[in-house]
Amino acid sequence: MPSFVKSALAVLAVVSTLVSPPTPSAAETLRINGTGAGLVALRPLVAAFEKENRGVVVDMEKSLGSSAAIKALSRNALDLAVSGRPLKPAESAEGLVQQQWGRAPFAVLANRQVRVTGVSLNELAGMYGTSSARWPGGELVRVVLRPNEDVDTKLTRSMSPEMDRGMSAAQTRKDMLLGITDDEAFELVKKTEGAVAVMALSLPLSQPNAVAVLKLGGVQPSVANVASGKYRFVKEMHLVTRKDASSTVARFIKFLDSKKGRAIAAKHGVLVTGVK
Template structure:
Protein backbone atom coordinates (compact mmCIF):
# COMPACT_ATOMS: atom_id res chain seq x y z
CA UNK A 1 0.00 0.00 0.00
CA UNK A 2 2.79 2.43 0.95
CA UNK A 3 4.72 1.63 -2.23
CA UNK A 4 1.63 2.26 -4.36
CA UNK A 5 1.13 5.63 -2.64
CA UNK A 6 4.75 6.60 -3.33
CA UNK A 7 4.38 5.69 -7.00
CA UNK A 8 1.18 7.72 -7.31
CA UNK A 9 2.85 10.68 -5.59
CA UNK A 10 5.82 10.55 -8.01
CA UNK A 11 3.46 10.52 -10.97
CA UNK A 12 1.56 13.54 -9.62
CA UNK A 13 4.76 15.48 -8.98
CA UNK A 14 6.02 14.72 -12.49
CA UNK A 15 2.72 15.81 -14.01
CA UNK A 16 2.72 19.02 -12.00
CA UNK A 17 6.30 19.75 -13.09
CA UNK A 18 5.36 19.20 -16.75
CA UNK A 19 2.43 21.59 -16.51
CA UNK A 20 4.58 24.19 -14.75
CA UNK A 21 7.25 24.05 -17.43
CA UNK A 22 4.68 24.19 -20.21
CA UNK A 23 2.66 27.09 -18.82
CA UNK A 24 4.21 28.91 -15.92
CA UNK A 25 7.90 28.31 -16.54
CA UNK A 26 8.39 30.94 -19.22
CA UNK A 27 11.85 32.42 -19.63
CA UNK A 28 12.57 35.74 -17.95
CA UNK A 29 12.95 38.64 -20.39
CA UNK A 30 16.07 40.79 -20.26
CA UNK A 31 15.78 43.97 -22.33
CA UNK A 32 18.81 45.67 -23.92
CA UNK A 33 17.66 49.28 -24.29
CA UNK A 34 19.19 52.30 -26.01
CA UNK A 35 20.47 53.55 -29.36
CA UNK A 36 18.99 52.71 -32.74
CA UNK A 37 22.50 52.41 -34.20
CA UNK A 38 23.18 48.78 -35.04
CA UNK A 39 19.77 47.65 -33.81
CA UNK A 40 19.50 44.99 -36.54
CA UNK A 41 22.87 43.58 -35.44
CA UNK A 42 21.79 43.29 -31.82
CA UNK A 43 18.47 41.77 -32.82
CA UNK A 44 20.42 39.11 -34.73
CA UNK A 45 22.48 38.39 -31.62
CA UNK A 46 19.31 38.16 -29.53
CA UNK A 47 17.74 35.72 -31.99
CA UNK A 48 20.80 33.48 -31.89
CA UNK A 49 21.00 33.65 -28.09
CA UNK A 50 17.31 32.93 -27.63
CA UNK A 51 17.53 29.87 -29.89
CA UNK A 52 19.60 28.11 -27.22
CA UNK A 53 18.04 26.60 -24.07
CA UNK A 54 18.13 28.98 -21.14
CA UNK A 55 16.18 30.74 -18.43
CA UNK A 56 16.51 34.22 -19.97
CA UNK A 57 15.18 35.63 -23.22
CA UNK A 58 16.89 38.72 -24.66
CA UNK A 59 14.74 41.54 -26.08
CA UNK A 60 16.00 44.49 -28.17
CA UNK A 61 13.21 47.11 -28.07
CA UNK A 62 12.96 50.21 -30.30
CA UNK A 63 15.44 53.04 -29.82
CA UNK A 64 15.39 55.39 -26.85
CA UNK A 65 18.83 56.79 -27.76
CA UNK A 66 22.21 56.39 -26.09
CA UNK A 67 21.18 58.91 -23.44
CA UNK A 68 18.08 56.87 -22.70
CA UNK A 69 20.23 53.79 -22.15
CA UNK A 70 22.52 55.66 -19.75
CA UNK A 71 19.53 56.98 -17.78
CA UNK A 72 17.77 53.58 -17.64
CA UNK A 73 20.82 51.54 -16.63
CA UNK A 74 22.29 54.23 -14.41
CA UNK A 75 18.93 54.63 -12.68
CA UNK A 76 18.79 50.84 -12.19
CA UNK A 77 15.54 50.49 -14.14
CA UNK A 78 17.30 48.24 -16.68
CA UNK A 79 20.33 45.98 -16.38
CA UNK A 80 21.72 46.28 -19.91
CA UNK A 81 21.89 49.15 -22.39
CA UNK A 82 23.29 49.85 -25.84
CA UNK A 83 25.14 53.07 -26.67
CA UNK A 84 26.81 54.55 -29.74
CA UNK A 85 29.03 57.01 -27.90
CA UNK A 86 31.68 56.63 -25.20
CA UNK A 87 30.61 56.96 -21.58
CA UNK A 88 31.67 60.18 -19.91
CA UNK A 89 33.88 60.15 -16.83
CA UNK A 90 30.87 61.28 -14.79
CA UNK A 91 28.82 58.32 -16.06
CA UNK A 92 31.64 55.91 -15.28
CA UNK A 93 31.81 57.37 -11.78
CA UNK A 94 28.18 56.29 -11.31
CA UNK A 95 29.29 52.68 -11.74
CA UNK A 96 28.50 52.32 -15.45
CA UNK A 97 30.76 50.04 -17.49
CA UNK A 98 30.96 49.88 -21.30
CA UNK A 99 31.78 46.82 -23.39
CA UNK A 100 32.63 47.81 -27.00
CA UNK A 101 31.19 45.35 -29.53
CA UNK A 102 31.52 46.56 -33.11
CA UNK A 103 32.61 49.46 -35.30
CA UNK A 104 29.80 50.57 -37.62
CA UNK A 105 30.44 52.98 -40.53
CA UNK A 106 28.29 56.13 -40.58
CA UNK A 107 26.46 55.94 -43.88
CA UNK A 108 25.10 58.77 -46.03
CA UNK A 109 22.04 57.46 -47.87
CA UNK A 110 19.62 58.93 -50.41
CA UNK A 111 16.29 58.16 -52.03
CA UNK A 112 16.96 56.41 -55.34
CA UNK A 113 15.36 59.28 -57.28
CA UNK A 114 18.40 61.40 -56.34
CA UNK A 115 20.24 59.67 -59.17
CA UNK A 116 23.73 59.70 -57.62
CA UNK A 117 25.88 56.92 -56.19
CA UNK A 118 28.73 58.94 -54.75
CA UNK A 119 29.67 62.44 -53.58
CA UNK A 120 32.77 64.24 -52.42
CA UNK A 121 32.98 65.16 -48.75
CA UNK A 122 32.72 68.83 -49.79
CA UNK A 123 29.50 68.14 -51.69
CA UNK A 124 28.05 66.31 -48.67
CA UNK A 125 28.88 69.29 -46.44
CA UNK A 126 27.36 71.63 -49.02
CA UNK A 127 24.12 69.67 -49.10
CA UNK A 128 23.67 69.43 -45.34
CA UNK A 129 24.52 73.11 -44.87
CA UNK A 130 21.96 74.13 -47.50
CA UNK A 131 24.56 75.57 -49.87
CA UNK A 132 23.59 72.93 -52.50
CA UNK A 133 19.82 72.66 -52.87
CA UNK A 134 19.23 70.69 -56.09
CA UNK A 135 20.52 67.28 -57.18
CA UNK A 136 21.39 68.64 -60.63
CA UNK A 137 24.29 70.54 -59.01
CA UNK A 138 26.03 67.23 -58.21
CA UNK A 139 25.19 65.21 -61.31
CA UNK A 140 21.64 64.18 -60.52
CA UNK A 141 18.25 65.18 -61.97
CA UNK A 142 16.48 68.52 -61.56
CA UNK A 143 15.07 67.62 -58.16
CA UNK A 144 15.01 69.56 -54.89
CA UNK A 145 17.22 68.09 -52.17
CA UNK A 146 15.34 67.33 -48.96
CA UNK A 147 17.68 67.07 -45.98
CA UNK A 148 16.87 64.73 -43.10
CA UNK A 149 19.01 65.50 -40.06
CA UNK A 150 19.29 64.31 -36.46
CA UNK A 151 19.32 66.19 -33.17
CA UNK A 152 22.70 67.54 -32.00
CA UNK A 153 22.99 64.81 -29.32
CA UNK A 154 22.77 62.02 -31.91
CA UNK A 155 25.75 59.67 -31.83
CA UNK A 156 26.14 59.40 -35.62
CA UNK A 157 26.11 63.18 -35.97
CA UNK A 158 28.76 63.40 -33.27
CA UNK A 159 30.94 60.96 -35.20
CA UNK A 160 30.43 62.87 -38.46
CA UNK A 161 31.45 66.10 -36.74
CA UNK A 162 34.57 64.42 -35.36
CA UNK A 163 35.69 62.65 -38.54
CA UNK A 164 33.96 63.72 -41.76
CA UNK A 165 35.85 66.56 -43.55
CA UNK A 166 34.04 69.87 -43.24
CA UNK A 167 31.63 68.76 -40.51
CA UNK A 168 33.27 69.92 -37.27
CA UNK A 169 31.65 73.39 -37.29
CA UNK A 170 29.03 72.72 -39.96
CA UNK A 171 25.74 74.54 -39.38
CA UNK A 172 22.99 72.25 -40.63
CA UNK A 173 20.36 73.84 -42.84
CA UNK A 174 17.15 74.95 -41.17
CA UNK A 175 15.31 73.75 -44.27
CA UNK A 176 15.42 70.18 -43.04
CA UNK A 177 13.44 67.59 -41.14
CA UNK A 178 14.78 66.41 -37.79
CA UNK A 179 14.38 62.66 -37.27
CA UNK A 180 14.24 61.58 -33.63
CA UNK A 181 15.53 58.02 -34.14
CA UNK A 182 17.64 56.11 -36.64
CA UNK A 183 14.56 54.21 -37.81
CA UNK A 184 12.72 57.50 -38.37
CA UNK A 185 15.60 58.87 -40.47
CA UNK A 186 15.78 55.73 -42.59
CA UNK A 187 12.04 55.57 -43.24
CA UNK A 188 11.79 59.30 -44.04
CA UNK A 189 14.54 59.07 -46.68
CA UNK A 190 13.12 55.84 -48.04
CA UNK A 191 9.70 57.40 -48.58
CA UNK A 192 10.67 60.93 -49.70
CA UNK A 193 11.88 61.59 -53.28
CA UNK A 194 15.01 63.76 -53.23
CA UNK A 195 15.76 63.02 -49.59
CA UNK A 196 19.21 62.51 -48.05
CA UNK A 197 20.03 61.41 -44.51
CA UNK A 198 22.62 59.67 -42.40
CA UNK A 199 22.84 56.86 -39.88
CA UNK A 200 24.75 53.72 -38.96
CA UNK A 201 25.61 51.53 -41.95
CA UNK A 202 23.72 48.30 -42.53
CA UNK A 203 23.68 46.17 -45.71
CA UNK A 204 19.87 46.30 -45.47
CA UNK A 205 19.95 50.02 -46.33
CA UNK A 206 20.97 49.21 -49.90
CA UNK A 207 17.78 47.23 -50.43
CA UNK A 208 15.54 50.23 -51.12
CA UNK A 209 17.89 53.25 -51.03
CA UNK A 210 21.31 54.23 -52.34
CA UNK A 211 24.17 54.22 -49.84
CA UNK A 212 26.69 56.75 -51.13
CA UNK A 213 30.42 56.38 -51.61
CA UNK A 214 32.26 59.38 -50.14
CA UNK A 215 35.43 60.58 -51.86
CA UNK A 216 35.43 57.32 -53.78
CA UNK A 217 35.19 55.06 -50.71
CA UNK A 218 32.22 52.82 -49.85
CA UNK A 219 31.30 52.58 -46.13
CA UNK A 220 33.15 49.30 -45.58
CA UNK A 221 36.31 50.43 -47.38
CA UNK A 222 39.37 51.05 -45.16
CA UNK A 223 39.60 54.65 -46.40
CA UNK A 224 36.02 55.58 -45.48
CA UNK A 225 36.26 58.54 -43.10
CA UNK A 226 33.53 58.01 -40.50
CA UNK A 227 32.33 55.26 -38.13
CA UNK A 228 30.64 54.80 -34.75
CA UNK A 229 31.40 52.24 -32.03
CA UNK A 230 28.44 50.29 -30.65
CA UNK A 231 28.87 49.16 -27.04
CA UNK A 232 26.83 47.46 -24.34
CA UNK A 233 26.68 49.05 -20.91
CA UNK A 234 25.83 47.75 -17.46
CA UNK A 235 26.01 48.97 -13.90
CA UNK A 236 28.37 47.06 -11.66
CA UNK A 237 25.86 47.14 -8.79
CA UNK A 238 23.08 45.47 -10.79
CA UNK A 239 25.02 43.04 -12.99
CA UNK A 240 23.66 39.54 -12.44
CA UNK A 241 24.12 36.06 -13.91
CA UNK A 242 21.64 36.68 -16.75
CA UNK A 243 23.26 39.92 -17.94
CA UNK A 244 26.76 38.45 -17.53
CA UNK A 245 25.78 35.45 -19.68
CA UNK A 246 24.56 37.65 -22.54
CA UNK A 247 27.62 39.88 -22.31
CA UNK A 248 29.80 36.79 -22.65
CA UNK A 249 27.84 35.66 -25.70
CA UNK A 250 27.87 39.12 -27.32
CA UNK A 251 31.67 39.22 -27.17
CA UNK A 252 32.17 35.65 -28.38
CA UNK A 253 33.61 34.60 -31.75
CA UNK A 254 30.18 33.40 -32.86
CA UNK A 255 28.65 36.80 -32.14
CA UNK A 256 31.55 38.44 -33.96
CA UNK A 257 30.76 36.47 -37.10
CA UNK A 258 27.10 37.54 -36.93
CA UNK A 259 28.11 41.18 -36.57
CA UNK A 260 30.54 40.97 -39.49
CA UNK A 261 27.88 39.40 -41.73
CA UNK A 262 25.76 42.50 -41.11
CA UNK A 263 28.39 45.04 -42.10
CA UNK A 264 30.20 45.72 -38.84
CA UNK A 265 33.81 45.31 -37.75
CA UNK A 266 33.78 43.35 -34.46
CA UNK A 267 35.99 44.64 -31.65
CA UNK A 268 37.83 42.49 -29.13
CA UNK A 269 36.68 43.20 -25.56
Protein backbone atom coordinates in the same frame (compact mmCIF):
# COMPACT_ATOMS: atom_id res chain seq x y z
CA MET B 1 -14.87 2.87 -0.48
CA PRO B 2 -12.77 -0.19 0.59
CA SER B 3 -9.59 0.70 2.39
CA PHE B 4 -7.38 -1.16 -0.10
CA VAL B 5 -8.83 0.98 -2.92
CA LYS B 6 -8.08 4.15 -0.99
CA SER B 7 -4.53 2.94 -0.41
CA ALA B 8 -4.07 2.11 -4.08
CA LEU B 9 -5.32 5.53 -5.14
CA ALA B 10 -3.00 7.25 -2.67
CA VAL B 11 0.02 5.33 -3.97
CA LEU B 12 -1.00 6.12 -7.56
CA ALA B 13 -1.19 9.83 -6.74
CA VAL B 14 2.31 9.82 -5.26
CA VAL B 15 3.76 7.91 -8.23
CA SER B 16 2.11 10.27 -10.70
CA THR B 17 3.84 13.26 -9.10
CA LEU B 18 7.18 11.47 -9.46
CA VAL B 19 6.82 10.52 -13.12
CA SER B 20 5.04 13.67 -14.35
CA PRO B 21 7.35 16.23 -15.98
CA PRO B 22 8.17 19.13 -13.68
CA THR B 23 6.46 22.42 -14.33
CA PRO B 24 8.91 24.56 -16.34
CA SER B 25 10.32 27.47 -14.41
CA ALA B 26 9.82 30.96 -15.74
CA ALA B 27 12.41 32.00 -18.31
CA GLU B 28 14.96 34.61 -17.26
CA THR B 29 14.46 37.95 -19.03
CA LEU B 30 17.36 40.04 -20.31
CA ARG B 31 16.27 43.64 -20.94
CA ILE B 32 18.22 45.48 -23.65
CA ASN B 33 17.76 48.84 -25.36
CA GLY B 34 19.80 51.71 -26.76
CA THR B 35 20.68 53.41 -30.01
CA GLY B 36 18.63 52.30 -33.00
CA ALA B 37 21.74 51.59 -35.08
CA GLY B 38 22.95 49.22 -32.38
CA LEU B 39 19.63 47.47 -31.81
CA VAL B 40 19.11 46.52 -35.47
CA ALA B 41 22.54 44.86 -35.47
CA LEU B 42 21.77 43.12 -32.17
CA ARG B 43 18.48 41.54 -33.26
CA PRO B 44 20.00 38.63 -35.22
CA LEU B 45 22.54 38.17 -32.42
CA VAL B 46 19.73 38.02 -29.86
CA ALA B 47 17.95 35.37 -31.94
CA ALA B 48 21.11 33.24 -32.08
CA PHE B 49 21.77 33.69 -28.36
CA GLU B 50 18.21 32.71 -27.38
CA LYS B 51 18.50 29.60 -29.54
CA GLU B 52 21.58 28.52 -27.60
CA ASN B 53 20.19 29.62 -24.21
CA ARG B 54 16.65 28.29 -24.02
CA GLY B 55 16.14 29.57 -20.49
CA VAL B 56 16.69 33.21 -21.47
CA VAL B 57 14.24 35.56 -23.17
CA VAL B 58 15.60 38.89 -24.42
CA ASP B 59 13.22 41.83 -24.15
CA MET B 60 14.20 44.51 -26.67
CA GLU B 61 11.54 47.14 -27.30
CA LYS B 62 11.54 50.11 -29.69
CA SER B 63 14.76 52.13 -29.49
CA LEU B 64 14.99 54.67 -26.68
CA GLY B 65 18.26 56.12 -27.97
CA SER B 66 21.60 56.01 -26.18
CA SER B 67 20.98 58.60 -23.46
CA ALA B 68 17.49 57.43 -22.47
CA ALA B 69 18.61 53.80 -22.39
CA ILE B 70 21.60 54.66 -20.19
CA LYS B 71 19.27 56.49 -17.80
CA ALA B 72 16.89 53.50 -17.74
CA LEU B 73 19.86 51.22 -17.01
CA SER B 74 20.92 53.37 -14.06
CA ARG B 75 17.38 53.05 -12.66
CA ASN B 76 17.45 49.26 -13.00
CA ALA B 77 14.83 49.31 -15.76
CA LEU B 78 17.30 47.68 -18.20
CA ASP B 79 20.09 45.14 -17.91
CA LEU B 80 22.21 46.34 -20.83
CA ALA B 81 22.33 49.42 -23.04
CA VAL B 82 24.02 49.63 -26.43
CA SER B 83 25.27 53.18 -26.87
CA GLY B 84 26.61 55.17 -29.77
CA ARG B 85 28.68 57.29 -27.41
CA PRO B 86 30.95 56.78 -24.39
CA LEU B 87 29.63 57.25 -20.88
CA LYS B 88 29.69 60.71 -19.38
CA PRO B 89 31.48 61.10 -16.01
CA ALA B 90 28.16 61.61 -14.22
CA GLU B 91 26.82 58.35 -15.68
CA SER B 92 29.92 56.43 -14.61
CA ALA B 93 29.48 57.88 -11.13
CA GLU B 94 26.06 56.17 -10.96
CA GLY B 95 27.72 52.76 -11.02
CA LEU B 96 27.66 52.16 -14.77
CA VAL B 97 30.53 50.66 -16.75
CA GLN B 98 31.13 50.46 -20.48
CA GLN B 99 32.88 48.06 -22.83
CA GLN B 100 33.71 48.75 -26.44
CA TRP B 101 31.76 46.48 -28.76
CA GLY B 102 32.70 47.57 -32.26
CA ARG B 103 32.59 50.07 -35.09
CA ALA B 104 29.87 50.58 -37.69
CA PRO B 105 30.63 52.27 -41.03
CA PHE B 106 29.21 55.81 -40.92
CA ALA B 107 27.60 55.93 -44.34
CA VAL B 108 25.92 58.43 -46.66
CA LEU B 109 22.32 57.35 -47.24
CA ALA B 110 19.94 58.78 -49.83
CA ASN B 111 16.35 58.22 -50.80
CA ARG B 112 16.23 55.21 -53.11
CA GLN B 113 14.90 57.32 -56.01
CA VAL B 114 18.15 59.28 -56.17
CA ARG B 115 20.05 58.11 -59.25
CA VAL B 116 23.64 58.44 -58.11
CA THR B 117 26.01 55.82 -56.75
CA GLY B 118 28.38 58.06 -54.84
CA VAL B 119 29.41 61.53 -53.72
CA SER B 120 32.63 63.23 -52.72
CA LEU B 121 33.09 64.74 -49.29
CA ASN B 122 33.08 68.24 -50.80
CA GLU B 123 29.87 67.50 -52.69
CA LEU B 124 28.25 66.29 -49.48
CA ALA B 125 29.40 69.41 -47.63
CA GLY B 126 27.84 71.51 -50.39
CA MET B 127 24.52 69.73 -49.95
CA TYR B 128 24.53 70.63 -46.27
CA GLY B 129 25.71 74.18 -46.86
CA THR B 130 23.12 75.44 -49.33
CA SER B 131 19.34 75.28 -49.68
CA SER B 132 19.46 75.12 -53.49
CA ALA B 133 21.51 71.94 -54.00
CA ARG B 134 20.04 69.42 -56.41
CA TRP B 135 20.82 65.85 -57.37
CA PRO B 136 21.86 65.13 -60.98
CA GLY B 137 18.31 63.95 -61.68
CA GLY B 138 16.95 67.35 -60.66
CA GLU B 139 15.55 66.46 -57.22
CA LEU B 140 16.04 69.06 -54.54
CA VAL B 141 18.44 67.81 -51.88
CA ARG B 142 16.65 67.42 -48.54
CA VAL B 143 19.15 67.07 -45.69
CA VAL B 144 18.00 65.04 -42.68
CA LEU B 145 19.58 66.45 -39.51
CA ARG B 146 19.89 65.10 -35.99
CA PRO B 147 19.73 67.20 -32.79
CA ASN B 148 22.82 69.36 -32.34
CA GLU B 149 23.99 67.44 -29.25
CA ASP B 150 23.52 64.02 -30.88
CA VAL B 151 26.61 61.90 -31.51
CA ASP B 152 25.73 61.57 -35.22
CA THR B 153 25.82 65.35 -35.57
CA LYS B 154 29.25 65.46 -33.95
CA LEU B 155 30.50 62.64 -36.15
CA THR B 156 29.21 64.39 -39.28
CA ARG B 157 30.95 67.61 -38.26
CA SER B 158 34.21 65.73 -37.71
CA MET B 159 34.31 64.33 -41.25
CA SER B 160 36.02 67.48 -42.55
CA PRO B 161 36.23 71.23 -41.90
CA GLU B 162 33.89 71.74 -44.86
CA MET B 163 31.34 69.35 -43.36
CA ASP B 164 31.57 71.22 -40.06
CA ARG B 165 30.77 74.49 -41.82
CA GLY B 166 28.05 72.84 -43.89
CA MET B 167 26.42 71.44 -40.75
CA SER B 168 26.47 74.87 -39.09
CA ALA B 169 24.81 76.38 -42.17
CA ALA B 170 22.21 73.62 -42.34
CA GLN B 171 21.20 74.13 -38.72
CA THR B 172 20.31 77.76 -39.38
CA ARG B 173 17.86 76.86 -42.14
CA LYS B 174 14.15 76.39 -41.48
CA ASP B 175 13.56 73.88 -44.28
CA MET B 176 15.58 71.11 -42.64
CA LEU B 177 14.18 67.71 -41.73
CA LEU B 178 14.94 66.55 -38.18
CA GLY B 179 15.06 62.98 -36.90
CA ILE B 180 15.34 62.79 -33.12
CA THR B 181 16.39 59.13 -33.11
CA ASP B 182 18.18 56.83 -35.57
CA ASP B 183 14.89 55.20 -36.50
CA GLU B 184 13.14 58.53 -37.13
CA ALA B 185 15.98 59.83 -39.30
CA PHE B 186 16.11 56.60 -41.29
CA GLU B 187 12.36 56.74 -41.92
CA LEU B 188 12.70 60.32 -43.19
CA VAL B 189 15.35 59.25 -45.70
CA LYS B 190 13.10 56.39 -46.83
CA LYS B 191 10.00 58.48 -47.47
CA THR B 192 11.34 61.90 -48.53
CA GLU B 193 12.23 62.56 -52.17
CA GLY B 194 15.81 63.77 -52.49
CA ALA B 195 16.65 63.07 -48.84
CA VAL B 196 20.22 62.51 -47.66
CA ALA B 197 21.75 61.76 -44.25
CA VAL B 198 24.86 60.24 -42.72
CA MET B 199 24.08 57.26 -40.48
CA ALA B 200 25.42 53.89 -39.35
CA LEU B 201 25.39 51.22 -42.06
CA SER B 202 23.57 48.78 -39.77
CA LEU B 203 20.31 50.65 -40.41
CA PRO B 204 20.09 50.15 -44.20
CA LEU B 205 21.41 46.60 -43.83
CA SER B 206 18.41 45.85 -41.62
CA GLN B 207 16.05 46.89 -44.45
CA PRO B 208 17.70 45.96 -47.76
CA ASN B 209 16.85 48.24 -50.71
CA ALA B 210 14.90 50.68 -48.52
CA VAL B 211 17.43 53.45 -49.21
CA ALA B 212 20.50 53.99 -51.38
CA VAL B 213 23.90 53.54 -49.73
CA LEU B 214 26.35 55.84 -51.53
CA LYS B 215 30.07 55.48 -52.02
CA LEU B 216 31.97 58.28 -50.33
CA GLY B 217 35.03 59.47 -52.20
CA GLY B 218 34.79 56.37 -54.37
CA VAL B 219 34.85 53.95 -51.43
CA GLN B 220 31.93 51.71 -50.52
CA PRO B 221 31.05 51.81 -46.81
CA SER B 222 31.37 48.24 -45.57
CA VAL B 223 32.67 46.32 -42.60
CA ALA B 224 35.41 44.84 -44.79
CA ASN B 225 36.56 48.29 -45.90
CA VAL B 226 36.56 49.54 -42.32
CA ALA B 227 38.62 46.53 -41.27
CA SER B 228 41.15 47.16 -44.06
CA GLY B 229 41.32 50.90 -43.40
CA LYS B 230 39.92 51.84 -46.83
CA TYR B 231 36.82 53.42 -45.28
CA ARG B 232 37.65 55.67 -42.36
CA PHE B 233 34.32 57.08 -41.17
CA VAL B 234 32.87 55.01 -38.33
CA LYS B 235 30.44 55.15 -35.44
CA GLU B 236 31.62 53.36 -32.31
CA MET B 237 29.28 51.10 -30.38
CA HIS B 238 29.57 50.59 -26.62
CA LEU B 239 27.95 48.09 -24.27
CA VAL B 240 26.91 49.65 -20.97
CA THR B 241 26.02 47.68 -17.85
CA ARG B 242 25.78 48.18 -14.11
CA LYS B 243 28.74 47.08 -12.00
CA ASP B 244 26.56 44.38 -10.46
CA ALA B 245 25.48 42.95 -13.82
CA SER B 246 24.09 39.42 -13.71
CA SER B 247 25.84 36.32 -14.98
CA THR B 248 23.33 36.25 -17.86
CA VAL B 249 24.46 39.69 -19.00
CA ALA B 250 28.06 38.51 -18.86
CA ARG B 251 27.15 35.40 -20.86
CA PHE B 252 25.45 37.50 -23.55
CA ILE B 253 28.45 39.83 -23.82
CA LYS B 254 30.76 36.83 -24.09
CA PHE B 255 28.58 35.53 -26.93
CA LEU B 256 28.90 38.86 -28.76
CA ASP B 257 32.68 38.49 -28.62
CA SER B 258 32.65 34.87 -29.79
CA LYS B 259 33.61 33.81 -33.31
CA LYS B 260 29.94 33.25 -34.13
CA GLY B 261 28.90 36.57 -32.59
CA ARG B 262 31.56 38.47 -34.52
CA ALA B 263 30.50 36.87 -37.80
CA ILE B 264 26.83 37.75 -37.29
CA ALA B 265 27.69 41.31 -36.26
CA ALA B 266 29.89 41.82 -39.34
CA LYS B 267 27.07 40.64 -41.60
CA HIS B 268 24.77 43.23 -40.05
CA GLY B 269 27.09 46.22 -40.07
CA VAL B 270 29.32 46.11 -36.97
CA LEU B 271 33.00 45.27 -36.95
CA VAL B 272 33.55 43.80 -33.50
CA THR B 273 36.79 45.25 -32.17
CA GLY B 274 36.77 43.22 -29.00
CA VAL B 275 34.69 43.49 -25.88
CA LYS B 276 37.23 45.05 -23.52
